[in-house]
Amino acid sequence: MADQPVRKALPGFRWEAVELLAYKAEGAAPFKDVTRQRLFASAELGCELRYFEVAAGGHSTLERHEHAHAVMILRGRGRCLVDGRVSAVGPHDLIHIPAWCWHQFRADAGEPLGFLCMVNAERDRPQLPTATDLDALKADPVVADFLGS
Numbered sequence: 001m002a003d004q005p006v007r008k009a010l011p012g013f014r015w016e017a018v019e020l021l022a023y024k025a026e027g028a029a030p031f032k033d034v035t036r037q038r039l040f041a042s043a044e045l046g047c048e049l050r051y052f053e054v055a056a057g058g059h060s061t062l063e064r065h066e067h068a069h070a071v072m073i074l075r076g077r078g079r080c081l082v083d084g085r086v087s088a089v090g091p092h093d094l095i096h097i098p099a100w101c102w103h104q105f106r107a108d109a110g111e112p113l114g115f116l117c118m119v120n121a122e123r124d125r126p127q128l129p130t131a132t133d134l135d136a137l138k139a140d141p142v143v144a145d146f147l148g149s
Contacts, residue, residue, distance in 0.1 A: 007039070013053060013075060013114050015039060023052065024061065029128055033058030039116075046121050053114040054078065054107040062104040062147070063126035069119040071095040071105075078113035079146060080105045084137070086146045089113075102129065102137060106146070 007015045014020065015037065023034035033055035040049040051074070054060060062081070071080075077090045083101035097103050107113035129137065138144040 029061040031061045050117045057109045059106040065126045067123040068099045072116045074114045076111040076113040078107040
């Protein structure tokens with residue numbers, strides 16, 4: 001990716017020479033209607049910049065992992081769960097996701113939610129919640145409502 005210094009933006013939140021990828025393998029983890037694009041990867045910087053798009057009414061996987069990451073919303077509106085707190089998010093909002101905290105993004109029903117995600121190039125695999133983890137999260141009624149319980 002370092003061979004092309006400028007990738008022009010294309011309509012529909014796409015970029016030149018950037019492949020539209022599946023978010024994760026089907027059945028690997030629960031999610032609904034998410035795509036990803038790897039916009040930038042640099043061994044020199046040790047990071048990747050990715051663009052995720054959650055279709056209207058869709059959601060990313062509820063997960064946690066050792067690595068922290070940062071997210072900037074580019075389009076749409078939705079809500080996110082980060083470390084037990086549910087927040088409404090919209091364009092240009094910044095979200096810090098600390099290590100080992102449960103997190104998930106959900107798009108509002110009427111529009112997709114698109115965001116940039118900066119993450120370490122080398123990172124651990126996400127962990128999915130156990131039944132005990134879900135029970136603990138759902139003890140908070142706001143989180144239970146967010147998760148659809």
